[in-house]
Amino acid sequence: MPKVIFLPHETLCPEGMVVDAAAGDNLLEVALEAGIEIEHACDGSCACTTCHCIIREGGDSLNETTDQEDDMLDKAWGLEVDSRLSCQCQIADEDLVVEIPKYTINHAREENH
Template sequence: MPVIKILPHPEYCPQGAQVEAPAGTSICEALLDNGIKIEHACDMSCACTTCHVIVRAGGASLNEAEEEEEDLLDRAWGLEPQSRLSCQAILAQQDVTVEIPKYSINHAKENH
């Protein structure tokens, strides 16, 4: 099973974390399933950017971003060339390292 390494984030995982998830799982689902409460205001329907992550390693093993995801990412805070919506980034067999940006465009956290 691939491992997702999450770099330290002051709110979601101050010490950083590593989680395992089966191939075919989105990064967002894997984080949520392992107690890392990443924002996902649209319930993982590719309609917002609150689950934005920056893939620091292993990005080539993820599925390619579709046009809808790329269009939404243009509105994400802290956009970088390796940015993905974690609800759309699907794990393959290789490990990945992600960074959760410090901010999102969400003005009110949902109670997920």
């Protein structure tokens, strides 16, 4: 059973967190079920970048990005080579180390996080 290791995030999980997942699980759903309130303004439909995360380890085991995800990622704050939209990540059988960026661009909110 793969583990998802969320690195510490100032407000969402200050101590970091390790969560068990199953192959086939969606990364955003795993985070939300663990109480890590990653923003997801489009409800996981790949229409925004609020669930942007950076896969620090294990990214090669995830499903490939789609053209739609790649297009959306171009708009993400703090984009890195290992950036993904967590709503589009299907976990495989390898452990993941995930960093949630400090900020997100969410035009539906008054303040950006």
